Amino acid sequence: MRKLNFILYIPTKVVFGSGVVNRVGHEASKLGITRALLVTTRGGSLRRFGYVNMVMNSLQSSGIETELFAEVFTNPTAELADVGADVCRSYRCDGVIGLGGGSAIDVAKSIAIIALQGGRAEEYLKGERKAEKALPIIAIPTTHGTGTEVNRFAVLTDIKTLAKVAIASSAIYPRTAILDPELTKTLPPKLSAATTIDAFTHALESYIGLGATAVVDLFAEEAIREILQYAPKLLNNLSNVEIRSHLLYASMCAGIAISHGRTGVMHALEHAVSAFHPEVHHGIGLAALMLSWAKYIAPRVKEKFINIARLAKVPIEKLTIDEALQKTIALLEDLLKKLDLRIRLRDLGVEEGELRDLAENAMRNLQVLINNTPGNPSIEDLIEILRQAL
Known part of the structure; x- marks a missing residue:
């Protein structure tokens, strides 16, 4: 039975469709931004494909000055956000625009808080400072993965403690999200697959989480349906705008779902993995963990887990409960195969001797996600999930 007891809060204006990236100047002007800090990734891909120039030209046409902070890397650190906040203040920017994947947008969101409130990112990650206000944020995702453009989280890594955790605050919902599927067409195959996962x-x-409500179910089910329908076609149709549009829409729906219901033990463990191994892309780490997570979770939430197969229109009504659970796990495995992501943690550099440290890191830093997981997982459960994924 759905939990009809919830708060629904989606303060982000979403502008969705092909070519809408050219509206960013108009949208920024409506927010009162006169000088923007454009936060994006290191390397030349977004410049090479013209996306940085598209954004800067649109801003310029609306009379908005722009400073570029193109320093973001995979699994960004608290220190990087601090540097960006210093740049933002030094140029007296009154708005922040994140262009790129989840890392770029999360750094932009973090900068927007620190530049206005002061302090350092580490203080917000540890809860020593509360994020109560931020500069106006515009998010422009170029991947269909994180959903950070519509949620209240900004994930950073504290390299001193190897804690990969989130600043969580309603203050860092982007004011506007520009979702243009044309910007995702140039994602390479591996990154396309990883962000989809x-x-x-x-x-x-x-x-599946204990915090799920009718609203969480609504958005999560829509994302699951869309991804199971369109993701299997992705790698053979990388430039197909229809497929990219549906996956970008699904990512947005999933972002709203986690903002109201959170993730769980799989994300807690992956954050530990990519904190210990910062070269590991978040989606790749999740792909390595997904099947072992499914085998742990399936017997603890049987009916809801089976419903994943129903959302994909898999015929399971004549099966026993155990057969339906196995059919659903097989569905997840087939998705990974079609995305060429049947990988193990050992392929990512994780070793047997690290498993307890990884589990303890997850339990210590992301207890809130462990607590959202059915079955009250213990440290030994976490180690076993990791071991089965190794």
């Missing part, structure tokens, strides 16, 4: 696991864990 990120969105999928957001939907799965929020749907």
Whole structure:
């Protein structure tokens, strides 16, 4: 039975469709931004494809000055956000725009808080400072994975403690999200697949989680349906705008779901993995963990887990409960195969001797996600999930 007891809060204006990136100047002007800090990734891909120039030209045409902070890397650190906040203040920017994947947008959101409130990112991650206000944020995702463009989280790594955790605050919902599927067409195959799995696991864990409500189910189910229908076609149709549009929409839905229901133990463990191994892309780490997570979770939430197969229109009504659970796990495995992501943690550099440290890191830093997971998982459960994924 759905939990009809919830708060629904979606303060982000979403502008969705092909070509809408050219509206960013108009949208920024409506927010009163006169000088923007454009936060994006290191390397030349977004410049090479013209996306940085598209954004800067649109801003310029609306009379908005722009300073570029192109320093973001995978699994960004608290220190990087501090540097960006210093740049933002030094140029007296009154708005922050994140262009790129989840890392770029999360750094932009973090900068928007620190530049206005002061302090350092580490203080917000540890809860020593409360994020209560931020500069106006515009998010422009170029991947279909994190959903950070519509949620209240900004994930950073504290390299001193190897804690990969989130600043969580309603203050860092982007004011506007520009979702243009044209910007995702140039994602290479591996990153296309990895970001899709990120969105999928957001939907799965929020749907399965103890914090799920009717609203969480609504958005999570929509994301699951969309991804199971369109993701299998992705790698053979990388430039197909229809497929990219549906996956970007699914990522947005999953982002709303986790903002209202959170993720769980799979994300807690992956954050530990990518804190210890910062070269590991979040979605790749999740792909390595997904099947062992499914085998742990399936017997603890049987009916809801089976419903994942129903959302994909898999015929299970004549099966026993155990057969239906196995059919659903097989569905997840087939998705990974079609995305060429049947990988193990050992392929990512994780070793047997690290498993307890990884589990303890997850339990210590992300207890809130462990607590959202059915079955009250113990440290030994976490180690076993990791071991089965190794």
